[in-house]
Amino acid sequence: MNFRRLQYFVKIVDIGSLTQAADVLHVAQPALSQQLATLESEVRQQLLLRTKRGVTPTEAGKVLYRHAQLILRQCAQAQADMNAAGRALSGSVSVGLAPGTAAAGLALPLLRAVRIRHPDVVLYLNETYGMTLSELVMSGRMDLAVLYGGRTPVHGLSFQALLSEPLYLVGPDSLGPAPGVTPVRLIADMDLYLPRPYNVVRKMVDDACAGLGVAPRVLAEIESASTLKSVIAEGLGATILPESMAREVAATCPAWISRLVEPEIQAPLALCQSDHLPLSEPAQAVRDILLELVGDLPGNVLGDHAYKP
Known part of the structure; x- marks a missing residue:
């Protein structure tokens, strides 16, 4: 298969x-x-369909397009790594950090550390929700992602456990005094604002409730941290968040946090990368720094990897 033809094909589809x-x-x-x-x-397949509006890939074309993107990206990485041999690391590295998680707090430390160690490496940071980040890593369009999940195997991805955070109920002061802990069965009587059912945190809440024979009363599904803060500030109801995000929200408005118990729910944070695409040398260096930074966070499962500038 001719390399240039693959380049042409990808550009036509794009x-x-x-x-x-x-x-x-x-x-x-x-x-x-x-x-x-x-x-x-x-390839003995029709790859494109011609229409009045242009061209679109056939099903076979879509498959080749995905593979061609990966092949071209690996070739570009190989060339970049060869060019950088014997010199300071340089190039671009893309890292996804799921919002509303302890991962979001890694952005500035990561930028500082990479700037000190590898000033010629350009970081691209993307803060979006976990499912989207994992899809970007799987397709080869993102090098690494830090997100909740990783306990269920996913074809094309590998996960390394980083830390575990308990889930907290976050409510406005108008709901009454802050309870020290809240049994999960009691949230069935509360007005809740939670993310969509595919979200890892939502899945854990739904599973815990199902095990008790109750269901959370969800008034709206929200995946925006700023909107959740506004909901709490207006006293419209409560939400459930990992500890780091729960404390951040409660610090911005009159609100309290209460750890969920009976059962306690732990949200696992993991480092996600492709299980078949090798990382470039700059991406490997950034991965090492990420692991060192996580080593300083409470609840980490990595051991002693404290970053020292």
């Missing part, structure tokens, strides 16, 4: 038009069409 792709690639359209026809002949 743009969705043979004519526009030819302009971007500085290749005559008939020549580009011939390259595509040769590629389809090599």
Whole structure:
């Protein structure tokens, strides 16, 4: 399979038009069409569907597109690693940090540490929800992600346990005095604002309630930290968060936190990366720093990996 044809194919799919792709690639359209026809002949599959609006990949084309992205990315990494051999590490590294977790607190320490150790490495930090981050890692579009989960095997991904945080009920002062602890069965009588059911924290809450034969009363599903803070500040109801985020929310408005018990629910934070795509040297260096920083957090399961600048 010709490497350049793969590059052409990926660009055509990205743009969705043979004519526009030819302009971007500085290749005559008939020549580009011939390259595509040769590629389809090599793989013995139709890869693109021509429509009045442009081109879209067939199911076989979608499969090849995913693999081609990974192949091109690995080749680019290999070239970058060879160019950097014997020199200071340089290049881009993408790291996902799930919001509303202890991971979010790693952003500034990570930036500082990478700037000190590897000033030529450019970090791209993405704070979005866990499922999206894991999909980005799986597709090869992100190097690493720190997110809740990792206890269930996922094809294409590997997880390293980092720490565990207890879940807390967060309520406005208007609901009454702060209870020291709250049995899970009692949240069935509360107005709750929780994330969508696919969220790891929501799944753990739902499972704990199901084990007791009750169900959480969810008034709205919210995955925005700022909106949750506003909900609590307005006294509209309560939410459930990992300890680090719960303390952050309670510090911004008149609110209290109460640890959930009977049963206690622990949210596992994990480092996620591809189980088949090797990390570039800069990404490996950033991964090592991440593990050192996590070693300073309470509840970590890594041992003594304190970062020393």
